[in-house]
Amino acid sequence: MSFQDILLGTPTWVWVLLAVLVSRGMKAMKGGTAPLSKLGIVPALFVGWGLLHLLSDPATGWDTALMWVAGGVLGAGLGVALAKRSGMTVDRVRRTITLPGSAVPLVLILLTFAMKFRIGFEMATTPHIGVDSTFIVLNGLVSGAVAGIFAGRFLIYWLALRPAVEPVLERS
Numbered sequence: 001m002s003f004q005d006i007l008l009g010t011p012t013w014v015w016v017l018l019a020v021l022v023s024r025g026m027k028a029m030k031g032g033t034a035p036l037s038k039l040g041i042v043p044a045l046f047v048g049w050g051l052l053h054l055l056s057d058p059a060t061g062w063d064t065a066l067m068w069v070a071g072g073v074l075g076a077g078l079g080v081a082l083a084k085r086s087g088m089t090v091d092r093v094r095r096t097i098t099l100p101g102s103a104v105p106l107v108l109i110l111l112t113f114a115m116k117f118r119i120g121f122e123m124a125t126t127p128h129i130g131v132d133s134t135f136i137v138l139n140g141l142v143s144g145a146v147a148g149i150f151a152g153r154f155l156i157y158w159l160a161l162r163p164a165v166e167p168v169l170e171r172s
Contacts, residue, residue: 010117021042075149119139
């Protein structure tokens, strides 16, 4: 199979998704200020993509779903740590978060896309690979971990924008 066959045989929605993800990753490299809703786009895409795979792939079973959740939990822990060390600043009045530029989101996006593309290619072109449960479960683990990293980062942003707790009683 030629490279051109692979490109032409790939559904259009895959290239649209790649363009959206790369544009978000490029914006993250520049840093800037964004509302929470914009910061939720990439986590939502990766969580949705992972869940879609879990629900639509006939080879996916409970073992894959459990590994996706386990990967998500581990990834969320890493995402929380990355977000806490990111140097973000919060404007609760405007409900925005300012993040310094970072290549981490773009690298994660590209690595995940490449992995998912390769797995999709192998699944589409190698009939027996769909029954290799180790392959399917590993895909679930990695997919969950990446979704978890983005979700963990988003959780810290969301928590940072919560209103400050005001004391109930003030002492005079």
